[in-house]
Amino acid sequence: MLSRVADNLYWMARYLERTENLARLVDVSAGLMLDLPPRLSPGWQPLVKITGNDSLYAEQERDYSEKSAVKFIVASAKNPGSMMTSIARAREIARTVRDILPREVWEQINELYLYVGEHAAEASARRTRYGFLGRVISSTHALTGMFEGIFNEGDALSFLTLGRNIERADMTSRIVDVRAAAMMTGPSAAQLGAFETVLWMGVLRSLSGYQMYRLKTRERVYGAGVVRFLLADEQFPRACVCCLRRAEDVLHRLPNSEPLLRRVSRMRRAIHHTRFEALEQGELHEFIDRLQVSLARTNDELARIYFVGHSALQADVAPILAYQSQAQNDKQITA
């Protein structure tokens, strides 16, 4: 597979996953505001912070009103982290790799792009919001289903899976970080006590994890329990450790992946061995910060090995030919 194509597939998967996560975030934040008394409501600022664009927001919007914040996160073409930008980029990339995507995948991405473009305003009105976000989420689920159901296993699927899981681990860790900060510190932290359960349930719901949490842990919803579940669970597909394990599975099948495997499994073990119950909020933040730096480095390492590397032409030829004949043998066996 061409390096450029692998690079594109990886990012296409990341943008699609981001589109889904943004829909989840808006959906659940809106629900949360309805549950809390206005004076305790965390407001829309944390949401903007999760998407990592608070300074840009400050430049473009005057206040953190529901309308401005939702528009910024969903519909803004000026926000590089918005849902509109994400799906537009995913589609633009899909266009460049269309030759290897099953036709249904391209059509689904194209339709989702057209849908978001035409209906993004519906996210701002409370009455239509749920329907709009629900459709975005189910469309991305349909895509994930297509990758699973009609896509040949192989390099293309490997890079899609890597992109999806790295983006997902990144987003889950951001959500935990920002929500934990909002709940454990700040002037109203003490008063929030009564609502703590509601808030953490909201966090779980934003990741479709509420039922899975209950089924898995069989305990009440509380802060450290949720943090552990979302970061360290091995079986919940949106938990960081589960995402990292899935990335490892894929890396095992890719050539030259040893340094990446070492990094990813180190991250996974670090999360696994952390006692979240014992962490202060500041320590949790620091931990997540390190996790995110490591995810960013994983991203760079992937680029170095698969996307832009191979600068020394002649030196590289021999091992490739070996891999090639290996691949050809595989082909013959499966044929």
Added chain:
Amino acid sequence: MRIAWEDYPASASFDELIGPGGAPRPAAIALIEFLSALGPEELATRQKAADVAIRSMGITFTVYHEEGGSIDRAWPLDIIPRVIALDEWQRIEAGLQQRAQALNMFIDDIYHEQRIVRDGVFPRGYLADSANFRSQCVGIHPPQHIWAHICGSDLVRGADGTVYVLEDNLRVPSGVSYMLENRQVVKRVFPEVFEAAGILPVDDYPSQLFDMLRALAPAGVDQPEVVVLTPGIYNSAYFEHSYLAHQMGCELAEGRDLVVGDDDIVYMRTIVGWQRVDVIYRRVDDLFLDPEVFRADSTLGVRGLMRAWRAGNVALANAPGAGVADDKLVYTFVPAMIKYYLDQDAILPNVPSFLCAEGDQCAHVLANLATLVVKPANESGGYGMLMGPKSSLAERKQFTQLIQLNPRNYIAQPVISLSTTPTLVEGGIEPRHLDLRPFILSGREVQVTTGGLTRVAMRKGSLVVNSSQGGGSKDTWIVDTSADYAFARS
């Protein structure tokens, strides 16, 4: 309500579907009956369904705008098909095969002995001035002596029913993907009629193309790596490049994905390192192919590609330099080439043409600008033309100057009143002018697509069919009306 074909306006042009007196032509009977039974409202509904399908399938073409950059537009398809009877088509097919064969022999001759020049059939002066003659290609032996592996020839039909060849596109002809997609869409919206009408399939083009490309691989390569080379996403034909790569199951590469090593071998950058490339179906123009040999500022090509090609380490389709026969002046010599190389008479006639390079013919052209079409020798896409009957005095003056300044660069032809076909327009069905671009693959054998891409001028009376200038397209049906076929279907 049935469609009132008796109201379909008769005109001086030949109509592809409706004969004189309003009766359908034999190959179109099944279609016309089907359309009549549908009625106008249902037909409009199906057109909408087609538009929706095209939008969601993302069938697009790109247009350039001076201000807005490039814009992706939905591909315009009129759902009423254009029909050609099988027996007529077989004659056209034979004519195109003959033509492609002669053109390839001409190109090979031009880059080697130039016998056709020495024997006085093709004037030396015309060659020296050709914008598409590449001196860098002289003496090179491409596999099978074939240069133009893929040729798209534009056919038009005059008022008396004669089918003429209007031009041959031998550089990077495009449109075949739309031919294939049009069929997919029309099958979706008219499934009923396909069961009964004896329509020949078109779908085998990508596999024929792939087989032809594979056969070009350098000797000794068992499992050749074939790639499609595209200028990238902003090229107007990017959709097609991607589509063909997809259909053939090969990589779609850009110039930056490829490198030529010191060993004069082409490699592509893959996730496992550099991998050898054996055959390149290039959709990048000659002049941008290799900055080492052609335009030094090209970022679309691959440095050293010509070296690799000359060494026989990679096959290029079409071969660089094939465009020498794409020149409209060279076009006027194709019937003579067919005689010279094949000792046959041309099955398909050219549109009669005047060469401005010849003094007496030039005088005739200048005296009759208002009735002629003047074409530059080396443009495509319908640009830089003068449509005499529709031109202003100022435009004719401008062309008089242009021709006097560079007579070699112009030919002129009488206006062919292109044939028409029923087309859905606002308020009903009206005749619109059209042409046809079949594609010819030349490898160990010469194969022609079943039909081709029909392009139609959507504006009333217009003869401009180019999609970049508001033209639409149609599915093209080659229909077998023989009893056998009807029986097999029933």
